[in-house]
Amino acid sequence: MKWYSTEISQGKEDYSVSDLLMQFAKNHGISVRGHNIFWDAADAQPSWVPSLSPADLKTAVDKRIQSIATKYKGLVIHWDVVNENLHHDFFESKLGTTASTTFDPSATPFLNEYNTIEVKSDQKSSPSSYLQKIKDLRSGGYNGPLGIGLEGHFAGAPDLAYIRSALDTLASAKLPIWITELDVSSSPNQSIYLDQIMREVHSHPDVNAIVLWTAWSPSGCYQMCLTDNNFKNLPTGDVVDKFLGEWKMLDGLTGTTDANGYFETSLHHGDYQVQINH
Numbered sequence: 001m002k003w004y005s006t007e008i009s010q011g012k013e014d015y016s017v018s019d020l021l022m023q024f025a026k027n028h029g030i031s032v033r034g035h036n037i038f039w040d041a042a043d044a045q046p047s048w049v050p051s052l053s054p055a056d057l058k059t060a061v062d063k064r065i066q067s068i069a070t071k072y073k074g075l076v077i078h079w080d081v082v083n084e085n086l087h088h089d090f091f092e093s094k095l096g097t098t099a100s101t102t103f104d105p106s107a108t109p110f111l112n113e114y115n116t117i118e119v120k121s122d123q124k125s126s127p128s129s130y131l132q133k134i135k136d137l138r139s140g141g142y143n144g145p146l147g148i149g150l151e152g153h154f155a156g157a158p159d160l161a162y163i164r165s166a167l168d169t170l171a172s173a174k175l176p177i178w179i180t181e182l183d184v185s186s187s188p189n190q191s192i193y194l195d196q197i198m199r200e201v202h203s204h205p206d207v208n209a210i211v212l213w214t215a216w217s218p219s220g221c222y223q224m225c226l227t228d229n230n231f232k233n234l235p236t237g238d239v240v241d242k243f244l245g246e247w248k249m250l251d252g253l254t255g256t257t258d259a260n261g262y263f264e265t266s267l268h269h270g271d272y273q274v275q276i277n278h
Helices: 016-027 054-071 090-095 127-139 160-171 190-202 235-249
Strands: 033-039 078-083 108-113 147-150 177-184 207-212
Touching: 033 054, 033 108, 033 177, 054 090, 078 147, 108 127, 108 177, 127 160, 160 177, 160 190, 177 190, 190 207, 190 235
Parallel strands: 033 078, 078 108, 108 147, 147 177, 177 207
Antiparallel strands: none
16 A cells, blocks of 8 residues: 555556455455555655655645545555654655644554564654654644554564563553564574564553564565465464464363352453353
């Protein structure tokens, strides 16, 4: 859905690839996040965009919003509206910082950033910087729904205590939190690190969902795939399947209270229906 993929030449839109993916998702009952309307990095624009005057850029931006939001209205659950705008400011530097619009009330607009939970050394996207961006949006006049997107591109062993602390801080905004692009760089411990991260973020009560990046890619994976080119699980895919399988094992779980009337067990974070017989 990225702009540089759907409008390579100005005025010539091509949504054929994203249309196929949308149809695949519909056929398999998969919810879709709209990623993304804009990407704030200067080198992530269609080749014809950087040379536009501010006035022409504003026209192109409005047209882009109208085009993609109308085409997929009601078909996506989220929009990453301006991707990675804590690290980059291509649009803000040319158009200002106070523009806001409402284009699809059925989809929650999300911020989406990297290095907020991955490392503690990147102050551009630290939890406090993220919260300040949310405050800036509110003070700029946007009072609609909003979500916190955390990419989760991990380069090595995760700092689990920091992840938990960062999520606690972000949760103070009382907005939905999604892990949007989770992967781990290749190493002998890749699958171990993936398992640790998934369990840490899933166990946090304010994390709504986890999206992995990428399940499979014919041109090669960014950092991690779950299957090979024959769709046979890689070790990382086994980690995900095992994790999902543990949920199914909880169905029909039974136990007996002790002499004091207590029963204790370990469960994944979530909602459960409990039946008590006596």
